[in-house]
Amino acid sequence: MKRASLLVVQGAEQGARFELGIEPVFIGRGVHNEIRLHDTEVSRVHASIQFSNDSFTLTDRKSSNGSFVNGKSVSIHPLVDGDQIQVGRSVLLFSDAEHEDRSHTIADRVQLLQRHDPTDRSSIISRIGQDSPLPPVAIVADEDAHSPSNLVVLYRITEEVARPTVSMDQLLQRILDLTIEAIGADRGCVLLTDPLTGEIRPQAISQHRGIDQASRMPVSRTIVDYVFKNNQGVRTADAQHDSRFDAGRSIVQAGIREAMCVPMQGRHELMGVIYVDITTPVDQLLSTGKPAGFREDQLRMLVAIGRQAALAVENYRYQQAIVKAERLAAMGQTIATLSHHIKNILQGIRGGSYLIDMGLNDHNEDLVRKGWHVVEKNQNKIYNLVMDMLTFSKERQPALERANLNDTVADVIELMQSRAAECSVILQYRPDPNLAVSTFDSEGIHRAVLNIVTNAIDAVEGSERAIVLVETGHQPDSDMLWVAVSDTGPGIPQDQMGKIFHVFESTKGARGTGLGLAVSQKILREHGGEITVESRPGEGSRFTLAWPRLDDEPSSTAATTE
Amino acid sequence: MDALRRVLVIGGASDTETVLKAVLEPRGATVERSRSHRAKSRSAAGPSPEVVVIDLDAEHDSGVAACWQKSNRVFIGSNFPTSIAADDRFLSKPFQFPELVKVIEELLEARPAA
Numbered sequence: 001m002k003r004a005s006l007l008v009v010q011g012a013e014q015g016a017r018f019e020l021g022i023e024p025v026f027i028g029r030g031v032h033n034e035i036r037l038h039d040t041e042v043s044r045v046h047a048s049i050q051f052s053n054d055s056f057t058l059t060d061r062k063s064s065n066g067s068f069v070n071g072k073s074v075s076i077h078p079l080v081d082g083d084q085i086q087v088g089r090s091v092l093l094f095s096d097a098e099h100e101d102r103s104h105t106i107a108d109r110v111q112l113l114q115r116h117d118p119t120d121r122s123s124i125i126s127r128i129g130q131d132s133p134l135p136p137v138a139i140v141a142d143e144d145a146h147s148p149s150n151l152v153v154l155y156r157i158t159e160e161v162a163r164p165t166v167s168m169d170q171l172l173q174r175i176l177d178l179t180i181e182a183i184g185a186d187r188g189c190v191l192l193t194d195p196l197t198g199e200i201r202p203q204a205i206s207q208h209r210g211i212d213q214a215s216r217m218p219v220s221r222t223i224v225d226y227v228f229k230n231n232q233g234v235r236t237a238d239a240q241h242d243s244r245f246d247a248g249r250s251i252v253q254a255g256i257r258e259a260m261c262v263p264m265q266g267r268h269e270l271m272g273v274i275y276v277d278i279t280t281p282v283d284q285l286l287s288t289g290k291p292a293g294f295r296e297d298q299l300r301m302l303v304a305i306g307r308q309a310a311l312a313v314e315n316y317r318y319q320q321a322i323v324k325a326e327r328l329a330a331m332g333q334t335i336a337t338l339s340h341h342i343k344n345i346l347q348g349i350r351g352g353s354y355l356i357d358m359g360l361n362d363h364n365e366d367l368v369r370k371g372w373h374v375v376e377k378n379q380n381k382i383y384n385l386v387m388d389m390l391t392f393s394k395e396r397q398p399a400l401e402r403a404n405l406n407d408t409v410a411d412v413i414e415l416m417q418s419r420a421a422e423c424s425v426i427l428q429y430r431p432d433p434n435l436a437v438s439t440f441d442s443e444g445i446h447r448a449v450l451n452i453v454t455n456a457i458d459a460v461e462g463s464e465r466a467i468v469l470v471e472t473g474h475q476p477d478s479d480m481l482w483v484a485v486s487d488t489g490p491g492i493p494q495d496q497m498g499k500i501f502h503v504f505e506s507t508k509g510a511r512g513t514g515l516g517l518a519v520s521q522k523i524l525r526e527h528g529g530e531i532t533v534e535s536r537p538g539e540g541s542r543f544t545l546a547w548p549r550l551d552d553e554p555s556s557t558a559a560t561t562e
Numbered sequence: 563m564d565a566l567r568r569v570l571v572i573g574g575a576s577d578t579e580t581v582l583k584a585v586l587e588p589r590g591a592t593v594e595r596s597r598s599h600r601a602k603s604r605s606a607a608g609p610s611p612e613v614v615v616i617d618l619d620a621e622h623d624s625g626v627a628a629c630w631q632k633s634n635r636v637f638i639g640s641n642f643p644t645s646i647a648a649d650d651r652f653l654s655k656p657f658q659f660p661e662l663v664k665v666i667e668e669l670l671e672a673r674p675a676a
Contacts, residue, residue, distance in 0.1 A: 344655065350657075374580055
């Protein structure tokens, strides 16, 4: 099955990834889009992506601000791997999974001829080092009107290097495709040295249209070795016209007339080589007005491209190393925090089990009940922890349904009343009687409110006037639904206000996972909403969960029709 | 009930208090719980309990422990406390509750609060 994805690289949903399949996908601000962007510059239904004829096509749906691919305004545009789609202020990177899957077959498509292979009889006719200057732009333009100037090519390559990319293979493929096109080569490949094993591996391959895409590309090991050893770019002889080569067995057999191979010199080490060749017969090229072979200035330009590509690979590897280090650090922190919280739950279960054991031994049913209550409470803690982890861990779409917000919040109040009573906390509920049925993720909002109410009860427990007040409402001006949770607790110190929504930041010590508020915020953001906090030390806090009403019809209509 | 056999649990989940209440109160002790942020003011308000159980994982303010130096202190937590007196006890989580009960009973028997 065809697979592709869109990664949001800029915008409110930054970091979110949306999978594309054979079903059409709509992009927009409206609630019914598969890809919903919380971006005021995006139309309700802004664009769509359809799969047909083995490729994905973006279609602008008469949006107010237009759709752009790689900076150009488009109405219908076939997407290719690495395309950047801009809608409103959001930028989405298109990745073709098939392209990624293809990388493992590259090794099969490049035939690295063994040293002393009788078919490898390449002859170096020209060589230049890394520091050779590029030829003047004007001269190149005069020589070949069909080719873009060196400066234009390098500009394009530099742009490619700076573009966001999801994989190194993708980056090298784009550089190679541009290179093949710019210098008029028929085929090309990038060979990289494996940093761990030192082996040379094909990493990207590109072939000009008209070349058999299934054919293997022979690469002279002698030439590659020479480039690695001398760190010089080389141009090989036109073998088909070289009398030294046996027409039956030499590289002529592979159809290679000319080849160029240049080093990919990074800041510190040689990363690999770029190898390109021409297989088209001279008479065919001459009939199209193209030059019959590679020129010296093209070799120089290829050396410059090799340097750019090497720096790009190096930067990508540095980036990956940083990401890996951060991932490991985050994983370590996650494991430590969860272990800590699970340990506290286990401590509670041990306490409950101890009481049950004592009660059973003493035939004391009251003690058994007390013990069971403690066990049950900790069982709920595990359930909530697991649900919070699930909500936080996956990119999910809110399960939107028509529901009454007052009922959803009433469920939370009912669930938390016994806990509040146990902590000597008065839990009050003031639902807005005029609140209409509306579209939202009832289960998600339930969890978001539950986490905030749990925090509020924990905050006021032990206070002289321990009150938690929960209210619901609708703001007609902004058409926002809201739930407010106020408490008479100690308040949140100013220096902690900025951190309370950070994952694993908890002001509750052993009693908090540091997930609750982060999860609630995630759920609200899925609805296009936000949580705001007002707090005064010594007086209490008020958390307001507000999100835009997602229904298309006016609030008053919804109230009368449901 | 012996009014001098008082145990105060500071911070942490209410489970510790629930268990200690169920076990120790029938044996003549009283068990109460105070949140960390209220424990400081409470220390100045009345007579010191004989034993204070301090949940280190829940305590952000290290000054809380210092307020209860007149009482026998039992620390419970994930990490060994940085400052601990020779007479203080420490139980690493997750501990077995009979262990905690035993330690508290020993302290209640051995030395009354100042």
